[in-house]
Amino acid sequence: xxxxxIFTGGTIGxxxxxxxxxxxxxxxxxxLAMYETEQxxxxxxxxxxxxxxxxxxxxxxxxxxxxNLLISCIREQLTKDIDGIIVTHGTxxxxxxxxxxxxxxxxxxxxxxxxxxxxxxxxxxANGLTNFTAAVDYITSPTxxxxxxxxxxxxxxxxxxxxxxxxxxxxxxxxxxxxRPYNKYADAVAPVLQEFSxxxxxxxxxxxxxxxxxxxSMPGMQYYLPDNACVVLIHAYHSGTINTKNPSLLALAEQAxxxxxxxxxxxxxxxxxxxxxxxxxESLGIIPLPEYSPLVAYMYLWYKHxxxx
Numbered sequence: 001x002x003x004x005x006i007f008t009g010g011t012i013g014x015x016x017x018x019x020x021x022x023x024x025x026x027x028x029x030x031x032l033a034m035y036e037t038e039q040x041x042x043x044x045x046x047x048x049x050x051x052x053x054x055x056x057x058x059x060x061x062x063x064x065x066x067x068n069l070l071i072s073c074i075r076e077q078l079t080k081d082i083d084g085i086i087v088t089h090g091t092x093x094x095x096x097x098x099x100x101x102x103x104x105x106x107x108x109x110x111x112x113x114x115x116x117x118x119x120x121x122x123x124x125x126a127n128g129l130t131n132f133t134a135a136v137d138y139i140t141s142p143t144x145x146x147x148x149x150x151x152x153x154x155x156x157x158x159x160x161x162x163x164x165x166x167x168x169x170x171x172x173x174x175x176x177x178x179x180r181p182y183n184k185y186a187d188a189v190a191p192v193l194q195e196f197s198x199x200x201x202x203x204x205x206x207x208x209x210x211x212x213x214x215x216x217s218m219p220g221m222q223y224y225l226p227d228n229a230c231v232v233l234i235h236a237y238h239s240g241t242i243n244t245k246n247p248s249l250l251a252l253a254e255q256a257x258x259x260x261x262x263x264x265x266x267x268x269x270x271x272x273x274x275x276x277x278x279x280x281x282e283s284l285g286i287i288p289l290p291e292y293s294p295l296v297a298y299m300y301l302w303y304k305h306x307x308x309x
């Protein structure tokens with residue numbers, strides 16, 4: 001078995017330096033050494049690992065330039081004789097990168113799995129080695145389907161492979177992952193995957209800074225339209241509603257219409273109750289998106305409007 005491991009930094013590739021966690025170029029190789037040690041104890045086979053490191057950063061510093069480097073690296077690796085790819089990544093922006101890779105490589109012929117760690121590897125609470133082992137086990141299993149996903153073990157649980165396109169963002173103060181069943185969003189995301197499938201022979205590009213002006217619905221919030229905005233994405237309340245009586249929203253909708261800037265709404269279900277606040281979406285020019293995850297919506301619009309710019 002040949003597996004490419006792509007190091008990108010994150011907690012899984014960090015150590016404590018001067019009382020702060022910082023990336024450490026030696027820690028990724030420590031991960032491989034820890035895995036090999038555990039496998040030897042079991043008398044188990046060890047795949048051949050080849051490594052790449054297109055960049056090294058804590059994941060909160062990620063922007064479009066990092067995504068472009070990672071996508072390019074994966075694309076190159078897929079031309080080689082390998083059985084799978086593992087990407088080590090920080091937990092903070094893990095779901096966002098997973099969504100981007102899930103769109104770009106949905107039809108890859110080998111598994112592409114992201115792994116991270118909730119603590120640095122030397123911390124006994126860390127799940128990094130467990131997650132990495134789960135990813136290797138998935139890739140080396142002859143019966144499991146190809147997937148783009150995340151191998152992760154929530155605290156107190158067992159490792160699981162999460163579909164890259166079904167992940168929700170983390171809850172506050174919690175590194176656990178949560179996902180929506182694939183059959184709940186498969187039809188909604190299919191046109192997006194088809195669009196990326198048609199681009200397989202061309203370069204996928206994300207602008208360094210995201211062109212999406214994003215709003216999370218909260219009571220009394222103030223909407224505004226930055227001068228450099230290309231697209232607006234509003235994350236609705238759980239019932240698919242927003243405050244359509246908010247004067248700042250009405251002003252944003254008017255400004256966006258004048259500038260021909262689309263305003264999208266994510267988090268609305270076709271089966272949700274039709275409250276009166278929804279009645280004016282069309283007149284305000286607010287476009288409800290299909291029922292894929294808000295993370296997919298954000299990353300898709302980032303990609304889409306990067307091309308337009």
